[in-house]
Amino acid sequence: MTGNDAVLALMVITALGFDFTNGFHDTGNAMATSIVTGALPPRVAVAVSAVLNLVGAFLSTAVAATIANGLVSSGAVTLTVVCAGLTGSILWNLTTWYLGIPSSSSHALIGGVIGATVAAAGTSAVKWQGLVSKVIVPAALSPFIAGGVAVVGTLLVRRITREVSERPREHGFRLGQIGSASMVSLAHGTNDAQKTMGVITLALIANGNLAAGAQAPDWVILSCALAIALGTYAGGWRVIRALGKGLVEIAPAQGMAAESASAAVILCSTDFGYSLSTTHVATGSILGSGVGWKGAEVRWQLARRMVTAWLFTLPAAALVGALAYWTANGIGGTAGVVVVFVVLVLASVAFFVASRYPAVTPENVNAEWTGSVAPAPVVAKDGAVS
Amino acid sequence: MNSWINLDALWKIVVVGLLTGAGLPALFALGLRLLNPPGPVAPPGPSGPTGEPATYRPTAGPVGYALAVLSFAVVLASIGWGISVIVGHS
Structure with a gap:
């Protein structure tokens, strides 16, 4: 095994690692509202979502093509650049997950890769027009489009079922939510799983394993689909809680309207090859379902905090990606990539350990919102704190 | 259409998004309402044996x-x- 092969292997492992964080960071986008309304038990919800992500990953590869060929010129890309970029993406994703902020995994990925590319080859290596038209503009518009669709859907649904009595209405919409949440999971697979496929394909093209403009090979599609499904199953309980309990207190009818809006917007955009952020769409839809529901409390302060994190995601991931590239390049060769990889693994372990105190789990994910991601400890009758 | 923003795709996403994202939930709601036609919530008459008002559906x-x-x-x-x-498109 030559040094180059070792770096290639590390790149694929890092990319699949990113796909895993992408999965658990975004489980909430599809399932948060179904979990909080009780439409699905938490563990069943993440399992259903995982399977549908897997299926969705195979349905469309339009977005993978955008990432592989539309954002940076492949001449400037080396394996070291991709490894460094992915390191930036993963670290930003873990930071926002720890804080319970549903930030965009897509922006973390794109930011990281662009940051590392600029550090390696200067700003001319980035296809700015592709970046603006296929990433920035959709990112700015999609939450509003999804939010608007969700407002209309929520108003209609509420108006139509105004005279239906409480029990059958709640029951019906919970059933409907299972369908709509499944569609969001499928949509997530068609859009987000593609992004990692695109990056691996980009690196394989850059390394000369694939011809320029090539499609993602089958083993890349399969391994990415599995990585995102496993990540989804792991369940990002912190983000699920922030989205489902934090933003709006959601009734089943609102949940179904929000999820339908998300699924529709994501699937339409996927069809056009737009790599939009499922996170931005889902957050926009949930806010929209709160706006369209008379009397619902929308916590705009938390929404503002999320939007701030969105604005930082591209530059922050880019900065970490660039730092990782300078580190790897400064040390040089295979050793440089290995050092960055080891730092990444250590940092990931540290985040995981920190997230256990206190942990958000399937058992306490629906606890009353008290202003923070970590639920207040439950004091049992005998005084024991669990 | 210009090269920085694809307006053609944008309006299609908005229209198709509204039709499917808001239209289908509304249709679902309509089905739900047809299955459960409105009626008096608590009809006149004696309450049930448990003391709860009997609900007529x-x-x-x-x-x-x-x-x-x-x-x-x-x-x-x-x-x-x-x-x-x-x-079919991919």
Whole structure:
């Protein structure tokens, strides 16, 4: 095994690692509202979502093509650049997950890769027009489009079922939510799983394993689909809680309207090859379902905090990606990539350990919102704190 | 259409998004309403043996039932059609 092969292997492992964080960071986008309304038990919800992500990953590869060929010129890309970029993406994703902020995994990925590319080859290596038209503009518009669709859907649904009595209405919409949440999971697979496929394909093209403009090979599609499904199953309980309990207190009818809006917007955009952020769409839809529901409390302060994190995601991931590239390049060769990889693994372990105190789990994910991601400890009758 | 923002795709996403993202939930809601036609919530009369007021729930007639099934079928068919369009494009 030559040094180059070792770096290639590390790149694929890092990319699949990113796909895993992408999965658990975004489980909430599809399932948060179904979990909080009780439409699905938490563990069943993440399992259903995982399977549908897997299926969705195979349905469309339009977005993978955008990432592989539309954002940076492949001449400037080396394996070291991709490894460094992915390191930036993963670290930003873990930071926002720890804080319970549903930030965009897509922006973390794109930011990281662009940051590392600029550090390696200067700003001319980035296809700015592709970046603006296929990433920035959709990112700015999609939450509003999804939010608007969700407002209309929520108003209609509420108006139509105004005279239906409480029990059958709640029951019906919970059933409907299972369908709509499944569609969001499928949509997530068609859009987000593609992004990692695109990056691996980009690196394989850059390394000369694939011809320029090539499609993602089958083993890349399969391994990415599995990585995102496993990540989804792991369940990002912190983000699920922030989205489902934090933003709006959601009734089943609102949940179904929000999820339908998300699924529709994501699937339409996927069809056009737009790599939009499922996170931005889902957050926009949930806010929209709160706006369209008379009397619902929308916590705009938390929404503002999320939007701030969105604005930082591209530059922050880019900065970490660039730092990782300078580190790897400064040390040089295979050793440089290995050092960055080891730092990444250590940092990931540290985040995981920190997230256990206190942990958000399937058992306490629906606890009353008290202003923070970590639920207040439950004091049992005998005084024991669990 | 210019090269920085694809307005053609944008309006299509808005229109198709509204039709499917808001229209299908509305159709689902319509089906739900047809299955559960409105009626008096607490009808006059003695309360049940448990002390709870007896709730009277009218059931859907054959026409309402058929229409409800039709709305749910249209929702499902639209989803299937949407997925097949996406698969067909890639």
